[in-house]
Amino acid sequence: MHMKMNRKKAVGVLITLFSIVLGVVWLMPLIWLIGTALTETSFHMTFLPTTPFTLENIKYVWNAVPFGQYYLNTIILVVGTFCIQFVTSTLAAYSLAFFNFKGQALVFIVIFMQIIIPNDVLIIPNFMTLSELGLYDTKLGVMLPFLGSAMAIFLLRQHFKTVPKALGEAAMIDGANLWQTIWRVYMPCAKPAYMSFAVISVSYHWNNYLWPLIVTKSPTNRTLTVGLAIFAKSKEANMQWSNVCAATLIIIAPLLIAFFILQRQFMDSFVSAGVKE
Amino acid sequence: MKQKMTKRARRETAIGWALLLPALLFMCVFTVYPVVRSIVLSLTKYKMGMEAPEFIGFANYTRLFGSSTFWKVMRNTVSFALMTVIPSMVIGLLLAMLVNRKGRHIGFIRTAYFYPSVMPMIAIASVWMFIYMAKNGLFDQMLISLGLAPMDVLSNKSTVLPAMAVMYVWRESGYLMVFFLSGLQSINSDVLEAAAIDGATGWKTFRHITLPLLAPTTLFISTIAFTNCFKLADHVIIMTEGAPNNASTLLLYYIYQQGFTNMNYGVSSTLTVIMLVILLIVSVPRFFSQDRKIHYA
Numbered sequence: 413m414h415m416k417m418n419r420k421k422a423v424g425v426l427i428t429l430f431s432i433v434l435g436v437v438w439l440m441p442l443i444w445l446i447g448t449a450l451t452e453t454s455f456h457m458t459f460l461p462t463t464p465f466t467l468e469n470i471k472y473v474w475n476a477v478p479f480g481q482y483y484l485n486t487i488i489l490v491v492g493t494f495c496i497q498f499v500t501s502t503l504a505a506y507s508l509a510f511f512n513f514k515g516q517a518l519v520f521i522v523i524f525m526q527i528i529i530p531n532d533v534l535i536i537p538n539f540m541t542l543s544e545l546g547l548y549d550t551k552l553g554v555m556l557p558f559l560g561s562a563m564a565i566f567l568l569r570q571h572f573k574t575v576p577k578a579l580g581e582a583a584m585i586d587g588a589n590l591w592q593t594i595w596r597v598y599m600p601c602a603k604p605a606y607m608s609f610a611v612i613s614v615s616y617h618w619n620n621y622l623w624p625l626i627v628t629k630s631p632t633n634r635t636l637t638v639g640l641a642i643f644a645k646s647k648e649a650n651m652q653w654s655n656v657c658a659a660t661l662i663i664i665a666p667l668l669i670a671f672f673i674l675q676r677q678f679m680d681s682f683v684s685a686g687v688k689e
Numbered sequence: 690m691k692q693k694m695t696k697r698a699r700r701e702t703a704i705g706w707a708l709l710l711p712a713l714l715f716m717c718v719f720t721v722y723p724v725v726r727s728i729v730l731s732l733t734k735y736k737m738g739m740e741a742p743e744f745i746g747f748a749n750y751t752r753l754f755g756s757s758t759f760w761k762v763m764r765n766t767v768s769f770a771l772m773t774v775i776p777s778m779v780i781g782l783l784l785a786m787l788v789n790r791k792g793r794h795i796g797f798i799r800t801a802y803f804y805p806s807v808m809p810m811i812a813i814a815s816v817w818m819f820i821y822m823a824k825n826g827l828f829d830q831m832l833i834s835l836g837l838a839p840m841d842v843l844s845n846k847s848t849v850l851p852a853m854a855v856m857y858v859w860r861e862s863g864y865l866m867v868f869f870l871s872g873l874q875s876i877n878s879d880v881l882e883a884a885a886i887d888g889a890t891g892w893k894t895f896r897h898i899t900l901p902l903l904a905p906t907t908l909f910i911s912t913i914a915f916t917n918c919f920k921l922a923d924h925v926i927i928m929t930e931g932a933p934n935n936a937s938t939l940l941l942y943y944i945y946q947q948g949f950t951n952m953n954y955g956v957s958s959t960l961t962v963i964m965l966v967i968l969l970i971v972s973v974p975r976f977f978s979q980d981r982k983i984h985y986a
Contacts, residue, residue, distance in 0.1 A: 427787065427790075428792065428794060430787070431787040431788065431794075431798050432794060432798060434784075434787070434798075434802075435797065435798045435801035435802065436801070438801045438802050438804075438805075438859070438863070439801050439804075441805075441813075441816050441817065441820065441859075442804065444816070444820075444827070445816050456825065456830075457819065457822075457825050457826065457827060457830065459827060499711070500711040500712035500715065501712060503708040503709070503711060503712065504708060504709045504711070504712035504713065506708055507704075507705045507706075507708035507709045508709070511701055511702075511704065511705030511708070512701065512705075513698075513701055513702035513705040513706065514702060515706075516705075519709060519713060522713065522716050522717065522720065522721055523716070524975075525716075525720055525721060525724070526716055526720045527975075528916070528968055528969065528972040528975065529720060529724070529965065529968055530916060530920040530968075531719070531720075532920045532922065532941060533919075533920055533941065533944075533961065533964050533965065533968065534719070534720070534723040534724070534727070534961065535944070535945065535948065536723075536727065536944060536948040536954060536957045536958055536961055537722070537723035537724075537726040537727050537730070537958070537961070538719055538723050539948070539949075540726070540954070541718065541719070541722065541723065541726075556715070556718075556719065557715070557719035557720075558715075558719075559711075559712075559715040560711070560712035560713065560714065560715030560716035560719075561712070562716065565712060590704070615807055618809070619807075619808070619809035619810070619811075620809075621809060621810065621811045621923045622922055622923060622926075622941075622945070625926075626945075626949065637809050637811045637812075640809075640811055640812065640815065641811050641815075641926065641927055644811075644815045644818075644927060645927065651825075653819045653822075656815055656819070657816070657819075659815075660812045660815050660816060663809070663812060664808050664809070664812050667807050667808075668804065668807060668808065671800070671803075671804060671807045672800060672804075675796060675799065675800045675803070676796075678803070678807065679799065679803055679867045679870075682806070682864065682867055683867050683868060683870075683871045686868055686913055
């Protein structure tokens with residue numbers, strides 16, 4: 413009995429050790445990225461930095477590329493997209509959760525279509541539509557295809573349905589109108605769903621590249637990802653790994669820090685958004 | 690009475706549609722309409738400088754099916770999918786089993802496995818490009834220090850896709866891990882305890898209990914994994930632009946290239962339709978799991 417316990421313990425320690433080693437392997441690209449971004453340029457690339465610490469790379473890149481402007485653009489896009497999705501998805505989810513009417517099946521087909529077809533695949537026709545609307549190279553144009561979100565509608569609808577109907581009816585009897593009922597009764601109950609939806613929406617739009625690349629042209633509308641790609645592919649960045657690492661660090665830092673603080677929330681959000689049928 | 694009911698039903702219909710309208714409008718214009726438009730344009734000749742698309746039937750399809758570049762791209766896309774989806778699912782499951790425990794380090798370990806998923810693909814590609822850079826890159830330097838010849842993996846047509854696949858598996862495994870983790874955690878612990886009492890140990894429990902119970906989860910994850918993999922183009926734009934000689938051109942990158950470099954909207958629409966068919970095929974499991982939730986009570 414005693415031996416068996418010991419053996420079990422030893423296996424447990426081995427598994428822990430193995431998972432930590434694997435974790436370090438997984439972290440290696442990030443370690444190299446941060447180390448390279450924050451140390452003086454060396455002639456030879458090394459995994460661990462051999463040169464002294466410096467913020468010069470970050471400073472240089474920040475001034476060479478209008479990252480301040482790109483940050484502002486990205487924040488406007490991410491916040492704007494989320495706010496509009498918040499309203500459109502809440503209304504649609506409420507409708508699909510509590511109303512029974514003809515033609516609903518059709519709506520579910522549309523939602524299903526959006527779930528199986530990633531937006532990136534439709535860049536050609538959507539680019540044409542956007543140009544015809546005269547919205548090429550505008551922030552609104554970058555946001556437009558995402559303003560009706562099937563993922564958000566589904567997530568919220570599922571949560572709304574778990575709220576007891578009596579709660580909503582009581583509010584209505586008390587004289588609350590439809591919007592007040594949603595705002596005071598359903599939204600507070602669906603807080604976890606809203607959190608998940610926020611995490612997914614913000615990470616997606618912070619990281620999105622192909623669509624903003626195609627529909628923006630001027631620095632006043634470019635996103636961080638597009639700015640990074642332009643810099644990483646420019647002649648001046650060639651062989652300049654410390655500068656490219658610094659630029660990369662600048663654009664990944666906010667989301668990565670948020671993730672390290674709220675890791676559970678992030679992972680749960682990704683799961684709940686994936687399990688959306 | 691009946692009159693009143695229909696009046697109420699009509700009111701309900703009106704409000705229901707009104708609430709749906711804003712979201713539905715955006716979804717129709719940017720999801721339904723582009724699908725229809727791609728299908729229509731795929732039957733036309735439509736290039737930059739042309740006033741209007743010109744109907745040509747299935748000529749785009751027959752021309753593509755007779756083009757060696759198209760088949761090369763399809764081969765690349767399918768082999769990239771096979772090189773990434775299965776390994777990242779196997780590793781994802783392994784990682785999920787490693788972190789499906791309680792302990793002080795578990796939070797840190799999960800974070801280490803998952804963090805690539807919150808980085809943009811473009812940032813990942815920028816970093817890995819230096820890892821794979823000729824001679825000076827970390828990978829070639831490692832080879833040199835082991836006394837081997839540097840490989841310059843991104844410039845060689847037989848190694849460029851596997852090299853990209855390694856990068857992508859590194860990113861995707863952690864992402865799939867969280868889905869496997871939620872699947873593992875929803876397996877009723879009574880079942881595992883009963884197995885333990887019956888004398889089943891590690892591998893046997895895994896093989897005969899965990900794995901079968903995870904089957905629906907696995908099917909669902911495979912849909913996610915394939916969809917994610919087919920919609921990739923960002924890293925190609927950064928790392929190789931399809932070089933050498935289209936050895937790293939994937940379908941979405943090809944669509945992008947035909948549409949925005951060659952300005953050939955007819956052909957790129959045809960490729961879009963082919964992509965849609967592929968996505969529909971890999972989404973088949975979704976049609977069957979509508980009612981059977983992947984979670985076990």
